[in-house]
Amino acid sequence: MRPLYAALAAAAAWAPLVAVAAPGAAAQQAPLRAEAVSNAPEKVEVVVYRDQPVDTVELMERSRQSWSRLDREGLALIVETRTVDVPAGEGVIRFKGLATGIVPHSAVIEGLSADLIEQNADYDLITPTNLLERTVGQTVSVVRTNATSGAEETVPAVIRAGENGVVLEVGGQFEALDCSGLTERIVFNQVPEGLGATPTLSVRTRAAQAGRHTITLAYLATGLQWSADYVARLKDDGQTLDLQGWVTLANFGGTSFANAP
Incomplete structure (x- = not known):
């Protein structure tokens, strides 16, 4: 698992390729490109960070508050393993099933057997x-x-x-x-343009030939937090103790991470 600073450094390296899709942007792209969709990852790893101690009681109380505010708290590194079909020539690959709190400009893709021309994030959710x-x-x-x-x-x-x-x-x-x-x-008579039920990351690629490949998609996401509590039992000799730790994981986002290490 890469440390947080490595993911941020990698994201900075990719920054010139990152763009946020704007209304009407798709209409300005005249050429019709082949599209491939990755609906969900096969495997996900999650590392939850924090910059200060978190009280478990306060964490439980905050879980009853407004989701729209809490989904911006906390920070996690999400590393997904996906199988994608890369179109020949110029194409578009859309990644769905991402964490709802994704920080889109931090996304890094490894193992993609194609030139990455452009990276867009359509991540504004229906709330x-x-x-x-x-x-x-x-x-x-x-x-x-x-x-x-x-x-x-x-x-x-x-x-x-x-x-x-x-x-x-x-x-x-x-x-x-x-x-x-x-x-x-x-x-509401209709959903405003630019809003969706789930965040989507799309990349425009150029490949010499079509093929199926296993890639790694890593990105930062908000909405996850953790706290720790400890119980110490002093032994009869007064010199040693048994220490037991309890970790409370809180997920304020709309994405679950089943069986994630």
Whole structure:
């Protein structure tokens, strides 16, 4: 397992090749390229780091808080083993099933038998916060339920602010969400461009011939944390003790790592 500083150094070396996909970027790429998709890794190794001691009780309490904030805490090195099909000529390989807290510009690929031309990350996930921020100025549906009669009413509304509290424009008037005295919920008519259910890393390649290869994909990810507690039992001689350690692992992201060493 490589140390953290080695992964960061490697990521820095690849930095000139990293780009973040922007809306409309795909439309500007005229040539149609062969695509291959890697949906999930065959094997994953995880190393969770921390820069200061973590109290287990506080860690458990934080697990009950908002996921949208906690997914940015902690730091881990994820090393995946994948089998990919490399297209001949210029092609695109899309990596799915990544950790939700991936730091996209840290991704490093080893063992790819092709020239890496470009690396893009489409990693903005569908969350309530992202939906609101990406829908400011657009029309949505607000469903209001009368607490007395139980009747529902659906009205069109324009989201005018969403980051520090939802402000809606309904019928030419501005109001904050949940201030009407009725039970309210927002229904989004469509998913904003650039948001997805899972993060995706795509690389543009150029290969002399097509082939199937086993590669290593390593990247940093947030949303993982750990704490340690110890119990010491002093022996009768007063000179030695038995030390028992307990490690608590916390995963605030939306990705599980089954059987990961």
